[in-house]
Amino acid sequence: MVIADRLKALREKKNMSQGDVEKRTGLLRCYISRVENGHTVPAIETLEKMAQALEVPMYHLFYDGEKPPAPVIPTKVAMGWGSSGRDAKTLHRLRRLMSQADEDDVKLLLFMAQKMSRRKKRGTRA
Secondary structure: OOOHHHHHOOOOHHOHHHHHHHHHOOOHHHHHHHHOOOOOOOHHHHHHHHHHHHOOHHHHOOOOOOOOOOOOOOHHHHHHHOOHHHHHHHHHHHHHHHHHHOHHHHHHHHHHHHHHHHHHHHOOOO
């Protein structure tokens, strides 16, 4: 579903004009028009404002139904590394340690991982 069409349909269903949405969100009417006509892709924060203005839950902007869609349960094939056993424990520990790392440490680790992946792609050894 195209977000532009969904926003326009929800607005019209509520018998609201673009001017009404403008007053409720603080967004310019010309911007709302550009969004509804598919000329501009709004940021998540903008979509949140529009959902509040339209008095609908956020998922209504993406889903055409009364109830939220059922969550997708990943299959064993899609889960991959870290989904069970020893790998899951290692991944859990890595996540916990990464949440405690400061910004400089994270940048250093990402830089090192990037360098290592480039070497592996070229077929050279570290």
